[in-house]
Every structure is written in C-alpha cells, then in structure tokens.
Amino acid sequence: QWRNIAQLGSDIILASDFYQPLDADQDYFINPYLRYERYDLSLTQAADGSSAEYRVNRTALGVEAGRNLDRWGRLALGLDYSAGRTSFRRGQRSPADEGRFDGGSFSLSWTKDTLDSVDFPTSGSFQNVIYHNSPTALGADNAFQTLDLTWTQPYTLQRSTLIPRVRLAGRLDGTLGIQDLFRLGGFLNLSGFQTGEVSGEYIALGQLIYMHRLNDASAAFSLPLFAGGSLEVGGAWNDVDEITFDSLIPAGSLFVGADTPLGPAYLGGGYAQGGNASLYLLMGRLF
Template identity: 35%
Template sequence: GINLSDDFRGDSAFNIGASYRKNGINELGGEWLTRLQLGDHQELFSEFYQPLDAGSRWFVAPNLFAETQNVEAIMDNDPIAEYRLQRYGYGLHLGRQIANNGEIRFGIGQAWGEADVRIGDPELPDFNFEEGYYQLQYSFDTVDNVDFPREGEDIGLTLRQYDKGLGSDERYRQWEFKLDKAISHGPSTLVFGGRYGRTLDDAEVVTSSFMLGGARQLSGFRQDALPGQNISLARLIYFRRMTPRSFLPLDFPLYLGASLERGRAWNNDNEFDSGYINAGSIFVGYETPLGPLNFSYGLNDEAERALYMNLGRSF
C-alpha cells in the first residue's frame, strides 16, 4: 500500500509498503508473514505462525522486527524537538484461537535502539535504550471487508509490562484498546469506534508514546504527527456506495464518505496535554485491482488541515 499526507505547511509524510504471506508450509498449516514499509515510518516485520495440533487451535509465533520513525518531543504544548527513533527486536508468543474469529496470545519480547535529535536544540541528548516486556493480546474480527467494511466488528486489546528482569531500562505498564463496528442499510454504512491507550507509570516519553494523526485518526494532522503516552480517539465514519452492484465477477465500486472524530493526547509528566480536539474529514474511495484507493481532506479545531492519499486499507 501507499499513504501520503500533506498539512499545507511544508510538512508531509510518505510511506509505501507491501506484505507477503506463505500458507501451508507444513502439515499442521504453518504460515510465514512478512511486512515491509519504506518512507517516514520504516518497518520490517516477520512472523512464523505454527499451529501445535491438527485442529490449529494452539500455536506458537516467533517474530523479528525493525522500525524507524519520527517522534516529536513536546513541552508546554509546543514542539521542542523531533527525534528519529530506531528500534530492533524480537518476540515469542504462545496463543490459542477462539472459535473462527478470535485469538488470545501471551508472549515476551526484547528490543533495543536509539533516539537521535533530528530537528531542534542540538544540546538535547541523543540516547540509547533497551526494552524487555511481557505481552497479553486479545483480538476478535468479524469484519466482512477490511477495505470498506459493511458489517462486523474488529476488537483488539493489548497489555504490556516492561520489566527490568527482561533487560528493560525502565519498569512500566501500558495497555491499548481498539474497536470498530460496521452497520449497513442499503448502500449506506456507519462505522463507529476508536482507540484508547494508557501508560500507567513514569517512562521515557519518546520511546513510550502512542501515535495519533492521519486520515480518520484525528484528521487534519499529518500521519503520526501527535504523540502521547496516553491517547483517546472516538470516531464515526459514514460512507455510501455510489455505483450499482455488478453482476460480473469483477466489481470496482465507488464510495463517498465523511467522518467525525474527537481525540486527545497527553503525557504523564504534565508537560503536554493537547486537550480534546474535534476533527472531521470527507473522502472518496474506489476499489481497484491494486486495492482500495482513497483521497481525503481533513481538518480540526486546532486550525490544522491536511490532504491524504491511501492505496491500501483505509480504516
């Protein structure tokens, strides 16, 4: 996929990525998934999913990952620097599938990296870091179409505890909850949901921040422009299919839509709190042979506005 955002102030973000999944590697149905993304947010992730029994209920999933992204440091609600954050690591999960649509995982992971000042006061320190954590993750997905969902729900809950016993520089806890639910009537669809993430203890802000910003992720901000150790986002998305359903095997529908969003980002040290921000967007989407193509215009009550283009998943 491809995503591009521009905030009309000379700042833009661009990413291009692809994924590859190899199924049926062995008799138990092992799978190998690899994702690669290049651009402002660079990522390489590779996981081997290995069922432990013939029913494919229990599984193990080792993974390797590397990522690089920009993270703003904010004090008194003003950016004072932008760090280039690099992180490399690995993990191992043990999990079980729940019915046909859910799974639960428990695992451990370790990561290390560095944060270098990219923009800002050159006297601000660069630093290295190490992380080690336990993770519990639950997911449930009945969405009928990941690109333009018409019905179903997508739920995710992730709990992490960073622990010095696993090599982490700091001990702290984080959790994040995500929800999207789609309801349709005729050609019209409503998707409502959001995200809520918390950091429960003191931690280095640059390495422990969640990200908001981007189309329907607090529209008006460019992609991942608003970091915070704690975030909240609620959103309501409406879209309507503008073309009739095709009786042919190939069907490339056109959609028009809009969103309303309300969100907040804040840190535990009280140096930054965005307050609640109201945002919205309008968009046109088209399902193409290469995936969904989506053009959006977003704005918010912080006088931020941006244009977005996505080729790939839109929500």
C-alpha cells in the same frame, strides 16, 4: 504460513513473521516475528509549550503463542526484545531524549474480530485489549505497564455504512521513553495532523466514519468505489491531570476509496483544529 510486510512512506515498516499451528484443529499457535520500523514523532513540553521532532529507528525480535477462539477471536501471550536509537530532527532540543535504547517486554492480548472485511467493513465488530509490561529484568531501559483498548462497530443500510470507532490507551505504571509513546495523527487518526504529530503517554480517539458505495456490488469487472468522510475527536497527554474535555482536538476528513486487487486505496483530505490540514494518498488497510 510465512508473511512479509513492507510499508513505505513517512513511516517505514519491514516485518516478517511465521504463523505455525500447534495441533490438527489449529486451536493453538506460535508466531515468531522480526520487525524494523522508522517513524517520526513530536514532543510538546507542557511547561512552556515548546516542541521538538524526533526520529525513532527500532528493530524488534519476538514471539507470540496463544489460542484461537473458534473463528471469532484470539488470546495470545507475547515476548519481545528490541533495540534502536532516537535522533533529534528539529525544534527545541533535549539531549536526554536522544541516543540508543533497549526494550524487553511481555504482553497479553485478547481480540474479537467478526468484521466482514478488513478493507471496507460493512458488518461485524472488532474489539482488542492489549496489556503490555516492560520490566528491566527483560532488558528494558525503562520499567512500565500500559493498556490499549480498541472498539469498532460498522452499521450498514443499503449502500451506506456508518462506523463508530474508539481507542483508549495509556500508562498504568512507570515511565515511557520516547520510543514507547502512543501516537496519533494521519488519515482518520486526527486527520489534518501528520502521523506522530500528536503523541503522549495517554491517548483517546473517537471516530465516526461514513462510507457510501458508489457503484453496484454485483457489477462484473468493476472495482468497488466508495466516498465518505469522518468526524474525529481526540488528544494526547503526558499526565493524567492534563486530560480534560477542553483539551480534546476536533478533526475531520473527506475521501474517496477503491478496493483494488492490490488492496484498498484512498485519496482524501483532512483538517484539525488550529489550522492543521493534510492531503492523503495511501494504499493499505485501515481496519
């Protein structure tokens, strides 16, 4: 199966991968890929509170191999090499954070996915654990290890669905370059902030998303329409000692959505503590 992905907007992603089963039962697979991404992120210095915005351009070539766990999950081992450049955009400039970079890493991931829909889920669950190791022996400029955990569990009663989601991620060892920082911001990821406006070596995000179906699911020739909102809390930090409940940022959103033939579409607005507000018009999967 050959799959191609294009994401346009403030973040750009162009990717191509080829999924190939290795046996008749499709228990084992190999999945080589090529990916280009361009995105912006903001850095804040804890010492003086100054901030700067940088742009990251990165191209990655990699391969995953693993085992499908029946119809509910996957265990995979990945290997990749990447190269790119970080460039200054605005704010308090730091030349040490600019220039070319190289990355090389391997990863181990476990996924359980029984959601009934990746667009507007109403049942099932999603859990994901990713261990990432980037040693200099594989060509990386910085040696580090990270762990990324995600959990999603929808609950539905008639036309209403409540979806709690949690993500925790951080550095286990080493030093992360700008291009390796975890990012928050954007729709449902501390709504009100722009994507990448909140970044750090550690992140935490909790979401409580409510969706209500506006029309009859059995109606012929009608698009499924939804209205909803979210309560969110999270933050990003560069040191474990900075992580406190007082540093968490509350946020929320209101939105309407439609499950169109081209994919899910959303129109909404978000607000985060500190007067950060954004309007969103996007098409693409969120789960």
